[in-house]
Amino acid sequence: MVNLGIDLNGLSLKNPVMTASGTFGFGEEYEDFINIDDLGGIVVKGTTLHHREGNPYPRMAETPSGMLNAVGLQNKGVDYFISDIYPRIKHYKTGIFVNVSGSTIEDYIATAEKINELEHIPGIELNISCPNVKEGGMAFGVHCPSAVAVTEAVRKVYKKHLMVKLSPNVTDVTEIAKGVEGVGADSVSLINTLLGMAINVEKRKPALSTITGGLSGPCVKPVAVRMVWQVFNAVKIPIVGMGGIMNAYDAIEFMLAGATAVQIGTANFIDPTVTIKVIDGIKDYMTRHNISDVNELIGGMIIE
Amino acid sequence: MKKVELLTVTKNRRINKEYVIIHAASNEKLPEIFPGQFVEIKVENGPNTFLRRPISIHEVDESKNEIILLIQEIGEGSRLLAKLREGDTIDLIYPLGNAFSIPSKGSKALLVGGGVGVAPMLILGRVLKENGVEPHFLLGARSKEILMELDNYEKIAEVGVTTEDGSLGIKGFVTDHPLMNEKLGEMEIVYTCGPDPMMRAVAKKAKEKDIKCEVSLENLMACGIGACLCCVVDTKDGHKCTCTEGPVFDTKELKEW
Known part of the structure; x- marks a missing residue:
């Protein structure tokens, strides 16, 4: 028997494998394929104060070992989430996080306050790193003062686990990580997508309606692992690592770099059962390496 | 119910310079499949075929538990699919999407x-x-x-x-x-x-x-199951996913049609 349970700054998860926001719907989309209760946690689709239609089509482009997206936080708003979606998913025996985004600090506060009332939602992931919205989103997350301001404001009204999702589109990710830690973030998750772009050469047109979009998939993994390692050396709060995880080895790599838990994103599109395979693969790895507690992997890279 | 499954290619027949027809058999009884539904095929081998390909279901042969797919060679993914041989396995998520409506008898x-x-x-x-x-x-x-x-x-x-x-x-x-x-x-x-x-x-x-x-509609898709929200079409009720709320739409529902 191996212990897969982890502690995310006081919040216990049954294993370190979570799903990344925007890649797993509200969990329900995957019920035909896996038992959601087997996951350590799920982060449901980005939620804003008001309904958002998102960006026009096309919103996606396949790129070498990855993809660009420009969905733009399409969602029906937090009130709809509370009235229609929450009652359907609250029974999941997994850590349910709501990814919260906004155009203004007031939006973030109002949305977080509403989510705070939901008994079966133990945490939010504060999205200050979405590259696909004109106002807010990444604009907050790429400058330290605004990242700190929004985190501090939400911290005042949100009483449960506050995870802050960091953008890789910055000069020094540790500065932002330290900043949000300093104003009460319980954990940080990283990386959100990298700002990217693709052009259809035959048509001489941008591949995305928004021209630029967020790059994800295995192509970003080395960047993500590097950033997790840097942040691990800079902060004391737990790190939730993500960026191109396709299998258990990738997940373990993030943990060795310093992640307490991981999120699986784009891989869900290719294999809707990937999360379960990753959990099983971590168990196998631990058995082979005589590791009884998954926590031993966190920051466990050996430097000679 | 949707599932992800490895099927075995029983036939891959070229019908002309651009098209092949692939027969893929399941070991189990096929789920009920309706006209208009599609599969998401995983194309192996290569960084340029990272995502699955949505392909319409051409026909099913229930007696052999076979799904029949018509593939047009237009890019790297479909070229690789066209090379599949008898005995190869293919990884499908299916059946996906809604279906064409069936009008009343005699029409x-x-x-x-x-x-x-x-x-x-x-x-x-x-x-x-x-x-x-x-x-x-x-x-x-x-x-x-x-x-x-x-x-x-x-x-x-x-x-x-x-x-x-x-x-x-x-x-x-x-x-x-x-x-x-x-x-x-x-x-x-x-x-x-x-x-x-x-x-x-x-x-x-x-x-x-x-x-x-x-x-x-054949919009670009990533997941095929309504999670990524990439394949949306503009309808009179806002953006809808082509993969789950389509691919079949009554044109009355669509904006600018």
């Missing part, structure tokens, strides 16, 4: 397919006939050389053909065919799948005669 339906868009018309024609509807096929292609084998369609119903170069059937586009003109008024419903300009032209003619028209 007439026009099934208009262009290019690889003919794919769902075969299974649709068969199911319509089984439900007492009278299907009429209208298939369009650039040239005779890349038109589908017509026998399978002819077994079900009359087949009208147009080719852009006039090498078979009526010269021109599907909208030039009598089925889309003099005879259109007899139809209860028009179904169409193919290149966007073709579908819009068909939808326009149907609208002029106030005939219901269902289109099968």
